Amino acid sequence: MKMFFTQLQGLAKDIEDQEDIIEDAARLLAMSIVSDGSVYWYSEGEMDGIVTQAMTGDDGIPDSKRWSEAHSLSEQDTVVICSKWRDSVSASDVAKRAEEAGATVIGITSAMSVSKDKHDWTTGAELLLVNGVSKGLIPSEDGETRIGTPHLLAGLHVYYTLFFVLRDILDDQMA
Template sequence: MKIFDTQLKALTEKLTQYDEDIEDAARILAQSIVSDGRIYWYGENEMKGIVTQACLGEDRIADSFLADESTSFSAMDTLVVMSQDLSENMIETLTNKAVQGQSTVIGIHSNIEDSSVVDLDFSFTTGVKNGLVPMESGNRIGSPHLLIGLHLYYKLYFAVMEMLEEHTELD
C-alpha cells in the first residue's frame, strides 16, 4: 500500500500541468449550465464511475446527463468522454455527433496518444499506463484509472462551482 500511495501521489501531482486547461474547460461547463445547455457524460468500463458521480452523486454538476446513441447535441452543450482507450466505438460515435452539433468535447483518458483518435477540445490524461505496484512475478497491479479520473473530475467540479457562485453573485 505504501508503494501504491507514493505512486498515486506522484500521479496526482502531475495533474497540476492541467490547471490552466482545467480552468478553461470548467468555464465551458459553466457556460453550458448558464446558457441552458446540457452537459453530457459518457464513460467506458470503470470510468462509468465518473458518470455516476457527475450525474447522480452528492457532488454532481448541474444539468448533467448520461450520453447515449440517441443523444442529440447543440452548440450550448458539452460532452465529456472518459475511457482508458478513446478509440472505443461509442466514444467515437458520440464525439462525432457532438462535433457535428458544434458542442465542446472534453476527454479524460489514460494515454496521451489517445487524444488524436477523436476530436477533443480539451484532453486530460490520467498518466496511468499500468499497475503501480510491482509483484514478485513481474506483474504490476493497482491501476487507478477511475481514482485519477475522479481526481480530474473534482478539479473540474470545484472550478465550475466557483464560477457558478461568482455568476450568481453578479446577478
C-alpha cells in the same frame, strides 16, 4: 501499499499540473450550464463511476445527463467522454456525433498513446484531461507484470478538481 500511495501522489501532482486546462474545461462546462445547454456524460467500463458522481453524487454537476443516442445535441451542449482507452471505437462515435452537432467535447482519459493505425477519439476533443494512468503502478511479486491501475480513482481526482473550479465559476456568476 506504501509504494502504491507514493505513486498515487505522483499522479495527483501530474493532475495539478493541468490547472490551466482544467480551468478552461470548467469554463466550457459553465458556458453550457448558463446558456441553457446540457452537459452529457459518456463513459466506458470502470470510468462510469465518474458519470455516476456527476449525475447523482452529492457533488454533482448541474444539468448533467447520461449520453444517449436519443439526445439531440446543440452548440450550447458539452459532451464529456470518460474512457481509459484513447482508441475506443464507441468513444470515437460519440465524439464524432458531438462534433457534427457543434457541441464541445471534453475528454477524461489515461496517458496511454494510440498506435498509428488506430483512430484516436481525443483528436476531436476541445480539451483533454489526462488522469496519468498508463500501466499498473507497482510491480507484482513475479516482477513480470505491474498491478494497481487506478483509472477510476485518478479519473475521480480529475473530476473533483474540475468540480471545484466549476463551482467557483458558477458561484461568481450567481453573485
